[in-house]
Amino acid sequence: MTAIFFKTKVITIMSKRDYYEILGVSRNASEEEIKKSFRRLAMKLHPDRNPNDKVAEENFKEAREAYEVLSDSRRRAAYDQFGHSADGMGGFGGPGGMGGMNFSDIFGDIFGDIFGGGRAGPQRGSDLRYNLDISLEEAVFGKTIELTIPTLIACDECNGSGAKKGSSPVTCKDCGGYGQVRIQQGFFSVQQMCPTCRGKGKVISDPCSACHGKGRRKQSKKLSVKIPPGVDNGDRIRLNGEGEAGEQGAPPGDLYVQISVKQHPIFERDGVNLHCEVPISFITAILGGELDVPTLDGRAKLKIPAETQTGKVFRMRGMGAPPVRGGTKGDLLCKVLVETPVNLSHKQKELLRELEKELQKDKTNHSPQSSSWFARVKKFFEDMKF
Numbered sequence: 001m002t003a004i005f006f007k008t009k010v011i012t013i014m015s016k017r018d019y020y021e022i023l024g025v026s027r028n029a030s031e032e033e034i035k036k037s038f039r040r041l042a043m044k045l046h047p048d049r050n051p052n053d054k055v056a057e058e059n060f061k062e063a064r065e066a067y068e069v070l071s072d073s074r075r076r077a078a079y080d081q082f083g084h085s086a087d088g089m090g091g092f093g094g095p096g097g098m099g100g101m102n103f104s105d106i107f108g109d110i111f112g113d114i115f116g117g118g119r120a121g122p123q124r125g126s127d128l129r130y131n132l133d134i135s136l137e138e139a140v141f142g143k144t145i146e147l148t149i150p151t152l153i154a155c156d157e158c159n160g161s162g163a164k165k166g167s168s169p170v171t172c173k174d175c176g177g178y179g180q181v182r183i184q185q186g187f188f189s190v191q192q193m194c195p196t197c198r199g200k201g202k203v204i205s206d207p208c209s210a211c212h213g214k215g216r217r218k219q220s221k222k223l224s225v226k227i228p229p230g231v232d233n234g235d236r237i238r239l240n241g242e243g244e245a246g247e248q249g250a251p252p253g254d255l256y257v258q259i260s261v262k263q264h265p266i267f268e269r270d271g272v273n274l275h276c277e278v279p280i281s282f283i284t285a286i287l288g289g290e291l292d293v294p295t296l297d298g299r300a301k302l303k304i305p306a307e308t309q310t311g312k313v314f315r316m317r318g319m320g321a322p323p324v325r326g327g328t329k330g331d332l333l334c335k336v337l338v339e340t341p342v343n344l345s346h347k348q349k350e351l352l353r354e355l356e357k358e359l360q361k362d363k364t365n366h367s368p369q370s371s372s373w374f375a376r377v378k379k380f381f382e383d384m385k386f
């Protein structure tokens with residue numbers, strides 16, 4: 001429901017209450033305090049909430065008048081100086097005076113968010129959202145996808161107007177095309193959506209039989225959507241005007257294709273970069289070697305240098321995803337994991353023990369991490385006084 005109030009004649013009542021008293025604020029209250037207080041009172045006393053309550057109506061009128069004066073700095077100053085006698089001096093509301101402010105301005109401001117704004121004319125079509133699951137490969141390389149979308153399309157029989165072929169909608173007689181009518185409600189003039197044309201301002205006297213005057217009908221629409229290379233999870237692609245058709249020739253809505261990228265068994269994506277983990281044997285880690293690693297462009301060779309530690313990340317430039325708005329492709333980051341061998345035979349274990357003895361024989365440090373680690377542990381225990 002929409003309610004807009006128009007300024008009514010200010011009736012001078014003898015022995016008026018003080019405006020500040022009415023609003024329950026001090027004489028030096030700020031504009032914001034006055035507004036807040038009036039809003040609270042208006043919510044309580046509003047005639048829509050108190051039908052047939054004469055006292056509430058009177059109190060509402062009083063509060064409204066107080067607010068009308070106190071919310072206008074010049075009128076408030078005049079009131080502060082002359083009190084209610086300012087009325088008689090033409091200070092308030094007279095033609096050519098400082099008044100003449102349209103009350104709907106105040107109420108639009110105060111009640112705008114309570115009653116909502118009015119609207120006229122046929123409504124624009126709704127936006128549609130389509131959730132599209134794609135693979136990582138499709139996201140990286142892009143793809144053209146055929147979508148079938150259940151939607152409302154413009155009626156081809158009447159070209160979306162809703163009026164029978166050869167006729168056209170006519171201006172609504174009840175509201176003169178404005179879409180709103182004013183209804184007298186006691187003291188107040190309340191503006192409402194025109195019930196005849198339902199706010200559209202036009203009526204169809206001879207409706208199209210194919211769409212029953214709606215100008216649109218349900219139908220599945222096939223669309224070919226280009227997914228640009230580099231799209232990521234959560235991206236939205238907007239297709240202008242591909243949403244539902246508008247009412248009776250009003251503009252259509254938009255279609256939003258919401259992208260979600262499925263998990264990949266090998267790669268994890270972080271923006272334009274891809275990450276993967278590559279297990280390597282401890283022999284390869286020690287002696288170095290070359291590995292076949294998967295990339296989205298196919299197989300690639302990864303050179304593992306000798307003495308590679310576990311967790312080392314190798315960057316393969318340009319093997320990631322392109323930025324969706326163009327630019328340099330990201331990288332593929334391969335993290336190697338050195339594996340501890342399992343299921344060793346007796347002989348294999350013997351060879352390892354022999355190797356261990358050999359390693360201990362020379363005075364060389366073969367464990368780059370552990371010596372510094374043990375030193376740090378030693379210091380920790382000393383500091384903690386264990």
Ligand SMILES: [Zn+2]
Pocket residue numbers: 155156157158159160161162163208209210211212213214215216
């Ligand atoms: Zn039609």
Ligand SMILES: [Zn+2]
Pocket residue numbers: 172173174175176177178179180194195196197198199200201202
């Ligand atoms: Zn109307």
